[in-house]
Amino acid sequence: MNALAVSLRRDLRLAARRPAEVATSLVFFVVVVSLFPLGIGPEMALLQRVAPGVIWVAALLATLLGLPRLFAADHADGTLEQLMLSPQSQLLLVAGKVLAHWLLCGLPLVLLAPLLGLQFNLSGEVLLVLVLALLLGTPVLSLVGAIGAALTLGVRGGGALLALLMLPLFVPTLVFGSGAVEASAAGLGAGPQLSLLGALLIVTLLFAPWAATAALRIALD
Template sequence: MPDHSPGSAFAAVLVRDLRLHARSPGDAANPVLFLVMVTALFPLAIGASTEVLARIAPGIIWVAALLSSILSMDTVFRADFEDGTLEQLALAPSPLALLILAKLAAHWLVTALPLILVSPLLALWMHFPATAIPALMATLALGTPVLSGVGAIAAALTLGVGRGGALLALLALPLYVPVLIFGAGAADAAASGLSVSGPLQLLGAMTLFTITLAPIAVAAGLRISLD
């Protein structure tokens, strides 16, 4: 007898999406390549002053990560919408919000986790203090789920639009600003030897809030787009 429990449905959607991403590694690599190119171009544009580069490194890496997230969000539901998979998920016995959470988890593992892993190399390229790199990685680990959740809400609302990339960016960017401020600010504080517990706690709270409510909002937006 097949197992229709919510946990099994979550795992099935997660594994399915990871396999689909594995079949098109180029699409998964685009956000990382974008982050690397943007970060690598800044030293060429503003000069090789180590002090200046170290000072602006957290902001540059965070802005590049934010733009990379927007770059990848328009495709998170598009293929499933076009081939009818989303309709099947909406009719499944498991809660749609839970299945959406599985899709977001797969998207984060494929797009955001590589950004976090490559961030130390980019930080060193920009002469960011090595002692503050763990704090930078922590801010990205806590902040990128918020970017994925908010971006998924915008993607769900613009799914019915032919090419909603620009509209998605307009909806998501204002909501990304608090994450950008706290993420870059915490990394900058770590580089200055200050405590980062406060900003990290705020980022953690935003992440928990997003993980809890974003799948519900995305499910509602997808149902509107499917109607």
């Protein structure tokens, strides 16, 4: 586990030196979610109805915005090749980078979501479900996105290609996450949707780091 801790600590320190890059995704999330109430109008019933989809789509796009930077900087200066050649576990090194991405891009979205949800007049119970859904869903976005970031590493126009590859794979997380919030707002139980999100998280935790590591080996060959 030392390799995971070293990789995580290194990426967090590098991010602290480039706060503007980290803030871009957060500002994008806040701006997109905040513009919808202004554009739709003050009708509370309509705002409550569109809130789950709006917040989840904004979170998905904000996560996608930060994915190209996951491996690109290390690839550009040759650090990634050294990491892949090191005697440390490549799997844990990649897992540490993905965890750092979630801590910098995913976790802040989870923390900001309740404040932004107040703009849509969501109740406290619905906001709690929203936070739980994002807490389960955003790591899935980072884990699955790491595979796409590795596959498109060094490819010209990789950002657009990454979006084309990843958006279809993000759909289940989007559907279950927004569905959990919609079910809670309708007075129904959000348990089934949250359980499905938990299952997705377990599956991606088991397989995504291996797939991303294999894709990096292919990209560096």
